[in-house]
Amino acid sequence: LRLRNGLHRALDAGTLLLHYQPVVNLATGAMEGVEALIRWRGEDGQFIPPARFIPVAEESGLIVSIGDWVLGEACRQAARWHADGHTGMKVAVNLSALQFRRGDVERSVVEALRKSGLPGHALTLELTESILISDTEQVLSVIRNLKRLGVRLAIDDFGTGYSSLSYLKRLAVDTLKIDRSFVGDLARDPDDAAIVAAVVTMAHSLGLLTVAEGVEDEETRRQLHALGCDHAQGYHFARPLPAAEITRLLSEAG
Ligand code: G
Ligand code: G
Ligand code: MN
Ligand code: NA
Secondary structure, three states: HHHHHHHHHHHHHEEEEEEEEEEEOOOOHHHHHHHEEEEEEEEOOEEEEEHHHHHHHHHHHHHHHHHHHHHHHHHHHHHHHOOOOOOOOOEEEEEOOOHHHOOOOHHHHHHHHHHOOOOOHHHEEEOOHHHHHHHOOHHHHHHHHHHHHHEEEEEEEOOOOOOOOOOHHHHOOEEEEEEEHHOOOOOOOOHHHHHHHHHHHHHHHHEEEEEEOOOOOOOHHHHHHHHOOOEOOOOOOOOOEEEHHHHHHHHHOO
């Protein structure tokens, strides 16, 4: 309850913020975009990890307002990078299943794009398998409408959920994000290498891009590139960073 009240105040007080983790093109090394990750600086100045407060936000329903704030803030920031000339920058935002059930995701996305002026194709929505598994006609129709706005869709943590492949057939998904539980030990575990190879092959056959998550060393980067994986994220490239540091990286890259 203390956490929930604090979270309510944080939304008003502006102590929620976003960090951005670079998504790197494995062929060129260039930053293709970023994933927005929420951070909460608690009253003592320490960061409270999202793994602790997102579940509280979901139970209390606050995730709907928080999710709207995240969408608005991420689009505003990405539009600023576009205005600085980095018009290829993409931003990915995580959505919670609760935003689909209780909120009006479609309207939230329309509003965030309209207020920021960000083109839809620069925004990727990361959906978890828990959203897709609910598979109701309502969820499917919201997802189809989101596609019509031009936004891109990614399946987050691919392979860890119920992994029904049927939604790959029914939904116009653009990207599979390969969960870091298959990536972390890739260079040492042949089973992981086989799984990643199969996912990349399947994704490419379906015309989808792949992003490997949790790349922590050069050998893993090298193998992912050899397996044909398109993009990657992880501490090997960069941790989630404040917006100003992304701006600095962009200006250094020219
Ligand atoms: O760095 P990391 O600790 O940021 O994130 C932990 C978890 O919190 C991840 O599963 C991530 O998807 C989730 N998360 C981070 N930011 C958001 C957000 O803005 N909305 C939702 N729904 N989940 C988020
Ligand atoms: O569930 P989702 O993929 O949205 O969560 C992203 C989470 O992964 C965030 O908590 C982020 O901080 C974390 N993360 C990003 N890169 C790495 C990495 O290289 N290793 C590990 N262990 N975690 C990472
Ligand atoms: Mn994610
Ligand atoms: Na993930």
